[in-house]
Amino acid sequence: MKSSEIQEIRSLELFSEMEGHNFDRLMRGAYIQNFPPQIELITEGETSDFLHIVVAGNVELFAAWNRRDTTMAIVRPVSTFILAATIKDAPYLMSARTLEKSRVVLLRSQEVRDIFDIDNAFARSVVNELAQCYRAVVKSSKDIKLRTSIERLANYLLRQNGYTSGTGEFDLKVEKRLLASYLGMTPENLSRAIKSLQPYGVKIDGSHVSIQDISDLETLAKPTPSIDDPYH
Amino acid sequence: MKSSEIQEIRSLELFSEMEGHNFDRLMRGAYIQNFPPQIELITEGETSDFLHIVVAGNVELFAAWNRRDTTMAIVRPVSTFILAATIKDAPYLMSARTLEKSRVVLLRSQEVRDIFDIDNAFARSVVNELAQCYRAVVKSSKDIKLRTSIERLANYLLRQNGYTSGTGEFDLKVEKRLLASYLGMTPENLSRAIKSLQPYGVKIDGSHVSIQDISDLETLAKPTPSIDDPYH
DNA sequence: CGTTCAATTGATCAGCGTCAAACTAGGTGG
């Protein structure tokens, strides 16, 4: 593993507060692997032997039931996933697959739990991270239960705009069919939803988004911190 | 507070492992209050001054946006709610109101955080509880994204049956309109969904449910641990 | 330059929400 990568991991909130020797111990036992796109890293229902950290590329978390499936989240560098399953030593609730060529660090779940038991700062960080994850899922759940698909799209665009330039010009970082699934609709419907945002000054050409008048779109989207602000 | 209630709280996973004097300290600073039905205990967006524990009655967690609202969860004795907001010292993501006459213990959030910092066993319990909550919301999210309303109802009935007698005979513990909102549909639609389960041997009379043939309903519902098993 | 897969478009349909009205049950007061 490159030392720059180790530094990146260390700088994650989850690992930045723990004792140095515990962090070193975690890293010594770590595996790192490069995966091509479309590789299933973990599978729903299996036991969680490793805590995963995406350091390059990106990973889709998805869930399946009865021949249907849906995108639950998209994980970008540098962040961990399936922390809850690792901590509880419980089966994965979601599957994960690489979307692009990706570089993933694997930490033995058992070792994460061991260090969690002896390093209080790490335990506190885990709690914070978990609380963060919990709140993210609650927001996502509210998004789905309270909004129509067009409203979800509008708010998604506004959020992405906030994360990036803030100028109303940015690129979608995922395929539209994936975005559709994430937003809880079909690709066909996403196409139509995009069209129906045209009167609000939204233009999407390929993966490039331009929002003419942010406040105009906001009157439709009605974003609220308790759904749309990740730091709220 | 009755000592039997203190014992009940102490026996919660969240509090059972912590040091005795820390638990006592938490309890000394605790408030306990009886509320009539339909009282809003906490409001979305406000800061979380107290960790709540329902010791009698029950409490609805709900969220609102743009004149719509939806039931997120129903909390029964004895359990805590809004732990994540307390830990992160962040605004509530959900509101809470009593459904029945209820008895609620309030622990100062600041004190919970203080003790969390000094009591490792408590910290571990908090992590476990949070991981549990996280996984519960993920399951609920999968339920909503992957299933139709009839499938959600069928699986809900099977879960309730499992929690109670297991014989196929039990009572709904909430009003149907509330259940409808929890399951992500309208009361009218729940009525129709119930009817459409008749061919599968489900009869609901008032609040009494009888399932003639569990396995028959299961062929429709297709329950899976990774959505329907709370301990999975 | 053809292959492949995503994205779009149109037509159709099912699921579910909305609205309005009728029906119930539990509680209150005469």
Place this chain on the structure above:
DNA sequence: CCACCTAGTTTGACGCTGATCAATTGAACG
């Protein structure tokens, strides 16, 4: 004890949202 009120529930009619199916266009890549 009964009439009445209120609120939840059910039913029917209707319409909208969004899914499905099929066909076409578009773009990336060997």
